Amino acid sequence: MNSTQRHEEVVTGPEERAGRTVVLGTETPLTLDSGTELGPFTIAYETYGQLNDEKSNVILVCHALTGDQFVTGINPVTGRDGWWPLMVGPGLPFDTDRYFVVCANVLGGCMGTTGPRSDDPKTGRPYGLSFPVITIKDMVRAQAMLLDHLGIDKIFCVSGGSMGGMQALQWTVTYPERVHAAIPIGSAAHHTAQNIALHEVGRLAIMGDTDWHGGDYLSHNAIPRAGLSVARMAAHISYLSEAAMHRKFGRQLQDRETLSYGFGADFQVESYLRHQGEVFVERFDANSYLYLTRAMDYFDLIAEYRGVLADAFQGSPTRFCIISFTGDWLFPTSENRTIVHALNAAAANVSFVEIESDKGHDAFLLDEPEMFETIRGFLRGAAEHWSGTTQ
Amino acid sequence: MNSTQRHEEVVTGPEERAGRTVVLGTETPLTLDSGTELGPFTIAYETYGQLNDEKSNVILVCHALTGDQFVTGINPVTGRDGWWPLMVGPGLPFDTDRYFVVCANVLGGCMGTTGPRSDDPKTGRPYGLSFPVITIKDMVRAQAMLLDHLGIDKIFCVSGGSMGGMQALQWTVTYPERVHAAIPIGSAAHHTAQNIALHEVGRLAIMGDTDWHGGDYLSHNAIPRAGLSVARMAAHISYLSEAAMHRKFGRQLQDRETLSYGFGADFQVESYLRHQGEVFVERFDANSYLYLTRAMDYFDLIAEYRGVLADAFQGSPTRFCIISFTGDWLFPTSENRTIVHALNAAAANVSFVEIESDKGHDAFLLDEPEMFETIRGFLRGAAEHWSGTTQ
Numbered sequence: 001m002n003s004t005q006r007h008e009e010v011v012t013g014p015e016e017r018a019g020r021t022v023v024l025g026t027e028t029p030l031t032l033d034s035g036t037e038l039g040p041f042t043i044a045y046e047t048y049g050q051l052n053d054e055k056s057n058v059i060l061v062c063h064a065l066t067g068d069q070f071v072t073g074i075n076p077v078t079g080r081d082g083w084w085p086l087m088v089g090p091g092l093p094f095d096t097d098r099y100f101v102v103c104a105n106v107l108g109g110c111m112g113t114t115g116p117r118s119d120d121p122k123t124g125r126p127y128g129l130s131f132p133v134i135t136i137k138d139m140v141r142a143q144a145m146l147l148d149h150l151g152i153d154k155i156f157c158v159s160g161g162s163m164g165g166m167q168a169l170q171w172t173v174t175y176p177e178r179v180h181a182a183i184p185i186g187s188a189a190h191h192t193a194q195n196i197a198l199h200e201v202g203r204l205a206i207m208g209d210t211d212w213h214g215g216d217y218l219s220h221n222a223i224p225r226a227g228l229s230v231a232r233m234a235a236h237i238s239y240l241s242e243a244a245m246h247r248k249f250g251r252q253l254q255d256r257e258t259l260s261y262g263f264g265a266d267f268q269v270e271s272y273l274r275h276q277g278e279v280f281v282e283r284f285d286a287n288s289y290l291y292l293t294r295a296m297d298y299f300d301l302i303a304e305y306r307g308v309l310a311d312a313f314q315g316s317p318t319r320f321c322i323i324s325f326t327g328d329w330l331f332p333t334s335e336n337r338t339i340v341h342a343l344n345a346a347a348a349n350v351s352f353v354e355i356e357s358d359k360g361h362d363a364f365l366l367d368e369p370e371m372f373e374t375i376r377g378f379l380r381g382a383a384e385h386w387s388g389t390t391q
Numbered sequence: 392m393n394s395t396q397r398h399e400e401v402v403t404g405p406e407e408r409a410g411r412t413v414v415l416g417t418e419t420p421l422t423l424d425s426g427t428e429l430g431p432f433t434i435a436y437e438t439y440g441q442l443n444d445e446k447s448n449v450i451l452v453c454h455a456l457t458g459d460q461f462v463t464g465i466n467p468v469t470g471r472d473g474w475w476p477l478m479v480g481p482g483l484p485f486d487t488d489r490y491f492v493v494c495a496n497v498l499g500g501c502m503g504t505t506g507p508r509s510d511d512p513k514t515g516r517p518y519g520l521s522f523p524v525i526t527i528k529d530m531v532r533a534q535a536m537l538l539d540h541l542g543i544d545k546i547f548c549v550s551g552g553s554m555g556g557m558q559a560l561q562w563t564v565t566y567p568e569r570v571h572a573a574i575p576i577g578s579a580a581h582h583t584a585q586n587i588a589l590h591e592v593g594r595l596a597i598m599g600d601t602d603w604h605g606g607d608y609l610s611h612n613a614i615p616r617a618g619l620s621v622a623r624m625a626a627h628i629s630y631l632s633e634a635a636m637h638r639k640f641g642r643q644l645q646d647r648e649t650l651s652y653g654f655g656a657d658f659q660v661e662s663y664l665r666h667q668g669e670v671f672v673e674r675f676d677a678n679s680y681l682y683l684t685r686a687m688d689y690f691d692l693i694a695e696y697r698g699v700l701a702d703a704f705q706g707s708p709t710r711f712c713i714i715s716f717t718g719d720w721l722f723p724t725s726e727n728r729t730i731v732h733a734l735n736a737a738a739a740n741v742s743f744v745e746i747e748s749d750k751g752h753d754a755f756l757l758d759e760p761e762m763f764e765t766i767r768g769f770l771r772g773a774a775e776h777w778s779g780t781t782q
Contacts, residue, residue, distance in 0.1 A: 034652040133652035208617025226599025261425040261524040
């Protein structure tokens, strides 16, 4: 831990509504996986609940691709609910009457943490594509620097779904001694060919938009709206299941009795997707989307350990709870089971729950009582084996 | 049958390399489902094998979304193999030593049949978006006019995969008395919400491309390359299975040893998809893609029969062979089984085969011995119950 790191609290970050921010890496920059040194950089984060005197009640929540630090309550940027309101709060599984929940916008993000939309201190202009490509491990390193800043040595539990689950896994591998328990949900030890392919479609939609201007759209006072919207729509389909789409929309028409014989949004599912795309463009940066999808594509704990994933977890002191959903075709149970097998091979402490749900990959964000009960039970057990106290 | 229809053989159609073409609907236009009248219009088609004296050995092949009339041999436009070379030819399941195989480019297509790229005879300029939205049934009606022109009353068998399967089904419903046997492969009685959603992403990618120019790109000497390419990439992912992509590409890098930490095509699957997109732009018209995907989305035999699909097949004299593939998540077995159940409820003559394959929706185009054997056997049986002769 770089406890010698100089840092300062700032009231506003690059995003004026980003809430709490801290500037890190001023004296000692962060060396990224690419070899590039990054610093100073800003991390925007939120906390929920109270840190106890022993600093032993920390739950680090890691957000997914398009998530942010606003886990619950009203997101001041979007004016909408946070993304995990059923998980984090008083009396909820991540009980803020008991735990101190920390969530930081990831490196490369666009909600206050330094990313391609931020100004490069060397030029005073937005990084754009000159921002270095970052990895899941880089995100985790930056989070560790944030915890150093907060004086938190060890975290009781780290959790997240999808890209958040990748970060949770990476935490247990990069900083095993700092993580008592981990709950990666709907995650994987590497991104599959199909996942990479879906991301590539989204990236080319963005980069093919003439308003992208080689990544320099801010200088051109433009936004690659059409491309980013298409990227979101394609991704959104992959977050749902066929069954969920059928149940939700079927072939129902939108605000009409008969087919239009045209190319408007005749069907509800078309109207819904278009809306998802439009809303997303208002809240998300196109270049950030490129960088974060790339980080997910690059994630490969299996290759990092030369094909033997168990080696990643040898001697791990962490207690794991791996959760998957039957209806998730993006991060299917098979990928999660690969993690479980490796943990078993490394004689790690692991629970595995596959939850019956037809809601697709997004299930981890939704009302899934079995997930909540699983996590409550796992945290109870983890607390019993915890040298600190979470009360 | 409009045997009074005036028609003429022309040597070259709108596409000079489109092969055989015929102009139809000159005196009596085709009334489309939208209510619009279309005529005159050109149908480009190919035939393989010899029509027997009784005109009783006709197999009508219907192509899929991006297919065309060049079923086998070298496609003169692309210079590549036709799309069903393992199915159609001497000694193959659709044996051209025995059968007379006819395949027409669908209405709305871009390989010689009239579509949005064709000149509107009223203006002398390309239709663009003024081309009427067409349906699967409209495609089938146009094919029936072609068969009338060829003097063919009844077809021994109609077959096709995907959108071709939709046409085959529609043939049995619209012209039951003209169809002795039908083999819809990897098909469905309606397009699902997920299928519509995937198409909508492709359409918005095209329509969001500034080079689309509201559909009038030909006048602007432009092509919406980026958008059409993205549409193809997204669709292509849906034609494969996760297993096939994993087997074919995994996380293998393309022409490099290490990650680039950039946004080029690091992974083989990215390179492959980009190539698919680029090649497609060279051979396919963007507006045609809009019209044909729309026709598929609009296809709904179930709604047409007020929710009772069996009513579509009441008293059907046709012998059906329905084929699905286990690894097809776009037109899954469940959708094909819906057709089978309706046929059974209508006491129609139906065989159903689900073929074990992890090659995804594209399996019908590939070397699937069980599919070939099924079709050979089915055709043998169909020939035994055929009042004509196929010898």
